[in-house]
Amino acid sequence: MQGNASYLKRFLLSRSTSVLLVLILIVIFFAVFSPEHRFVDPDNLRVLLSLGAEFSIIALGVGMLMICGEFDLSVGSILAFCSFIFLKLFELHLSLLFIAVITIVVGGLLGLLNALITVRAGIPSFITTLGTMMFWRGLTILLSGGEQTACDVSALNTPAASYFLSFFTGQIGKFLPVQFFWFAIFAIILGVLLHRHRFGNWVYATGDNKDAARAMGINTDWVKTVCFIVVGLLCGFVACAQIGRLACFTSRTGDGWELKAVAASVVGGTSLRGGMGNMFGIFLGATTISVIENGLVVLRIPYFWTYVFFGLVILLSVLSSMYIERKQMEMHR
Amino acid sequence: MEAGNDILVRMVGIHKWFGRVYALRGVDFEVRRGETVGLIGDNGAGKSTLIKILSGYHQADQGEIYFEGQKVKIRSPRDARNLGIETVYQEQALAPNLSIARNIFMGREPVKKFGLMDRKAMDEESMKALANLGLRLRSPELPVVTLSGGERQGVAIARALHFKAKLVILDEPTVALSVKEVEEVLEFVRQLQREKVSVVFITHNLYHAFDIAERFVVMARGLKMADVKKEETSPQGLSELVLKSAFVAV
Numbered sequence: 001m002q003g004n005a006s007y008l009k010r011f012l013l014s015r016s017t018s019v020l021l022v023l024i025l026i027v028i029f030f031a032v033f034s035p036e037h038r039f040v041d042p043d044n045l046r047v048l049l050s051l052g053a054e055f056s057i058i059a060l061g062v063g064m065l066m067i068c069g070e071f072d073l074s075v076g077s078i079l080a081f082c083s084f085i086f087l088k089l090f091e092l093h094l095s096l097l098f099i100a101v102i103t104i105v106v107g108g109l110l111g112l113l114n115a116l117i118t119v120r121a122g123i124p125s126f127i128t129t130l131g132t133m134m135f136w137r138g139l140t141i142l143l144s145g146g147e148q149t150a151c152d153v154s155a156l157n158t159p160a161a162s163y164f165l166s167f168f169t170g171q172i173g174k175f176l177p178v179q180f181f182w183f184a185i186f187a188i189i190l191g192v193l194l195h196r197h198r199f200g201n202w203v204y205a206t207g208d209n210k211d212a213a214r215a216m217g218i219n220t221d222w223v224k225t226v227c228f229i230v231v232g233l234l235c236g237f238v239a240c241a242q243i244g245r246l247a248c249f250t251s252r253t254g255d256g257w258e259l260k261a262v263a264a265s266v267v268g269g270t271s272l273r274g275g276m277g278n279m280f281g282i283f284l285g286a287t288t289i290s291v292i293e294n295g296l297v298v299l300r301i302p303y304f305w306t307y308v309f310f311g312l313v314i315l316l317s318v319l320s321s322m323y324i325e326r327k328q329m330e331m332h333r
Numbered sequence: 334m335e336a337g338n339d340i341l342v343r344m345v346g347i348h349k350w351f352g353r354v355y356a357l358r359g360v361d362f363e364v365r366r367g368e369t370v371g372l373i374g375d376n377g378a379g380k381s382t383l384i385k386i387l388s389g390y391h392q393a394d395q396g397e398i399y400f401e402g403q404k405v406k407i408r409s410p411r412d413a414r415n416l417g418i419e420t421v422y423q424e425q426a427l428a429p430n431l432s433i434a435r436n437i438f439m440g441r442e443p444v445k446k447f448g449l450m451d452r453k454a455m456d457e458e459s460m461k462a463l464a465n466l467g468l469r470l471r472s473p474e475l476p477v478v479t480l481s482g483g484e485r486q487g488v489a490i491a492r493a494l495h496f497k498a499k500l501v502i503l504d505e506p507t508v509a510l511s512v513k514e515v516e517e518v519l520e521f522v523r524q525l526q527r528e529k530v531s532v533v534f535i536t537h538n539l540y541h542a543f544d545i546a547e548r549f550v551v552m553a554r555g556l557k558m559a560d561v562k563k564e565e566t567s568p569q570g571l572s573e574l575v576l577k578s579a580f581v582a583v
Contacts, residue, residue: 192449196449196450196452197447197448197449197450198442198444198448198449198450199448200450201431201435201438201439201442201450202440204428204430204431204435205428205431205435205439205440208428208429208430208431209427209428209429211422212422212426212427212428212439213428213439213440214390214410215388215390215410215420215422215426216410216414216439216440216441217409217410217411217414217440217441218439218440271430275428275429275430275431276430
């Protein structure tokens with residue numbers, strides 16, 4: 001029985017549990033207080049799950065990168081640049097499969113570039129990606145003239161187009177947006193990688209104590225590089241999904257996502273110093289951020305309130321996680 | 334060369350510069366099989382540099398290393414570990430937020446299919462490795478940060494033992510430990526000696542070294558100043574040696 005009690009205690013004191021409780025409370029709050037309970041209306045849930053998943057998929061990669069001790073502030077800009085690549089290739093009437101693959105590969109290459117600058121030159125990734133954030137955003141705006149451009153895949157009316165759209169923006173079982181399905185799939189893949197695969201142990205070790213990891217023969221530079229590339233690939237994937245959904249390119253896409261992604265990871269229990277966090281927590285953190293953003297719109301609260309709420313949730317979650325960590329230490333003693 | 338066989342590692346004429354700093358000025362250093370060597374000297378004497386060359390963290394600018402009679406190049410910590418050289422750095426050996434099991438198998442995780450970790454084996458083997466050292470901890474899943482300083486050194490040493498190290502280098506293992514914990518760590522080292530593992534013990538504290546080492550190498554300003562057997566000296570004698578070598582003009 002004592003074993004059971006300690007499992008219960010461990011469950012209650014785990015970071016993910018508290019994030020889950022907060023998320024449930026927020027959902028109930030929005031469900032009750034939104035006019036005509038519109039928050040839980042199937043149409044709204046569909047919007048929430050498709051739109052929110054786009055951001056959340058990227059946040060998963062950012063979370064893993066943060067566990068290995070690095071930041072990526074350039075995710076929104078990589079997304080915009082990948083979207084631009086998609087647009088340009090689309091205008092050349094190339095095959096959609098080819099366009100999608102190239103868009104995702106370009107995302108991976110931009111991630112690789114972040115990694116090379118960070119790892120080879122020994123520049124903190126906060127600075128590296130601050131630079132590439134401005135660079136790729138600037139280049140995208142410059143090359144596109146800062147305009148929105150139509151990029152309607154559905155107008156092609158080919159089998160390839162309908163396959164593309166159902167892959168990136170379709171629905172499963174006539175309800176669940178496929179974007180959310182991808183979000184869950186990526187979370188599971190990265191979760192297995194992080195918690196069950198030896199690579200995950202290297203990610204944690206690199207973030208927790210880089211010197212120890214290196215002394216134990218782990219190539220920490222390589223580990224970081226892989227994490228940066230994963231973030232880039234996810235940005236490329238989301239670029240495809242987003243253009244499929246919006247049927248247009250906009251150079252401002254993903255603006256502000258870099259800090260939202262950091263916020264999602266922190267809310268999910270990831271440490272800013274690296275070495276701590278887990279994929280389930282990041283999954284919940286990203287979902288929490290999406291739910292707040294959507295819920296405030298449904299409540300008809302002016303958009304400007306969004307960041308006030310984000311701020312509160314971040315501070316509260318960091319405070320509660322400090323409390324939980326202290327309790328856990330006491331438990332171990 | 335009849336004695337050649339029982340020499341585990343021999344470093345010959347090791348030179349190392351860091352920019353303009355001449356850190357090692359032609360040092361010879363050897364360790365026999367099963368022998369415990371105390372490496373002592375003041376801060377900046379070159380002890381850590383010498384040891385980091387042996388553990389693959391730095392490369393010598395000049396000089397040769399022989400391991401079990403073979404000339405070797407140690408280019409990375411991985412090379413050193415493959416030879417059987419394990420280093421326990423102070424505060425650097427472990428990832429504090431990771432579990433004991435994940436620390437012990439860090440970089441050498443046992444895997445099943447597709448590189449997935451065999452976590453059951455990791456947990457069981459780590460408890461076994463700790464028990465071999467006489468260290469009983471509650472669970473292999475405890476994060477290392479919850480352990481005492483002595484227990485942490487124990488985890489690092491258990492890791493070395495588990496992977497059949499032939500030479501274990503302990504870099505200041507007793508710094509910042511309580512008296513009781515120091516005794517714990519010295520007991521771990523005795524266990525290494527019983528298992529016939531060679532040990533290099535770097536320390537400031539002559540008394541800790543004197544307890545367990547069989548031979549002492551004194552360094553100062555990048556040079557080996559003395560190499561004495563335990564029988565030929567005393568803690569006082571060693572202390573004088575360290576002081577004298579620090580003030581000798583080079």
